[in-house]
Amino acid sequence: MPISPNQGSTGGGTTVTITGTNLGSATAVKFGSKPATITSNTPTSVTVTSPSGSGTAPVTVTTAAGASNPLNFYYIGAPFKASLSAASGPSAGGNTVTISGIGLATASSVAFGGNNATPTVTSDSLLNVTVPAGTSGSVGVSVTTTGGTNNGFSYTYVDVPTIIELAPTSGSTSGGTAVTITGTELATTESVTFDGVTAPFAVVNSTTLSVVTPPGTAGAVDVVVNTTGGSATASGGFTYVASPGI
Template sequence: MPITQNQGSTAGGQTVTVTGTDLGGATAVNFGTKPAAITGNTAGSVSVITPTGAGVVGVTVVTPGGVGGPEPFFYLPPPVILSVSPGSGPVAGGSTITISGRYLASATTVQFGGSTVTPTVVSDQELTVVSPTGAASTVALAVVTLGGTASTAFRFVDPPTATGFSPLSGLPAGGTLVGITGTNLLTTTGVTFGAVPATFAVLSDTEIAAMAPAHAPGTVTITVTTTGGNDAAPGTFLYLL
């Protein structure tokens, strides 16, 4: 007497179907000691709305010919989101997002505002998902599981534009404080001088302060990377002889 979808929310309200033989005329379907509302019945199946519950309970079907079961039904607690990393991504989508929390193993979908994607379940504590496209804004990120739904915020960000920097040169030993200007810089995750990463601080959505790293004499390009993309500042930074 198998149950189609033998997991559900502790809050109940899920439609499930018990299949088998000689089920016609069922008078009751019980989840443990709680009766379920019967919504459909044939000789081969009984459809019901689950009652509230917790843990694992036995499902029994009462018919004029006797009692069938029990079959196990697993009540799942609602999911909990503890963190989303990164908490923002490009409007073009395609960013891999890690969602950490509890009770995530039965996740079926993740919603980014009005867009729905299918997650990869890593464990009961972790999901990964590839962000869809979206307009620059903050949207609700909702994880939908068989136990319920949990929501948090996710921000779609436009790609950055690096418009300039000052000073234009520094010593090969590094240590020059360089101010970088532009737009959409608030989610900056990295600044490089050539291929060398620099220590930086985000001052605002239009300004970054970066400490030039050590580098051989010559010119390099300064590139800013954010969760929305990356951009190279015009011109080059000169490491003096």
């Protein structure tokens, strides 16, 4: 006499179907000592809604002829999430985030706000998920398993940045020029490069960066700002000028 599924939430509410023979007159189904609610009944199956419980519960079906042999049903608690490997990412999605915690082995979906993604379960304590596309701003992250759904994390979608202006637009090839970069979506800036060379920077706010140019070669070079949301390029945005020689 099979039972499907054979596991569910400790809070109850799982729809369970028990198949066998001579079940048409079923009067009761118990999970351990707790009765389940019978929702449908045929001679070969009984469908019930599981009661709350914990651990392993023997499931029995009672008919006019007596009680059946027991089948095991395993109660699973709601997952606990310990950490999210990245708290933000591009609005376009597509980046992979790792979630660690407890009770993740039966994870079936991860929701980023109203957008769902199917995770890849590595172990009971680890899963990876490709973030779906979303709208700029913060959303809640929830993991759904056989044991239930757990919330508690926040994830921020970040739009692709833009560069509006550099001031000044030129400086010495020896570097050291203080440059202010203005644009949009700059709060999550991870790096700034001048002709591919990383420059030290500070985030002033979401529209302003303070940067110090690295040494470079005379001529116009590209300036690239990389953020969680993507990258922006000012083509030929800064010109290195060689110092005069006598």
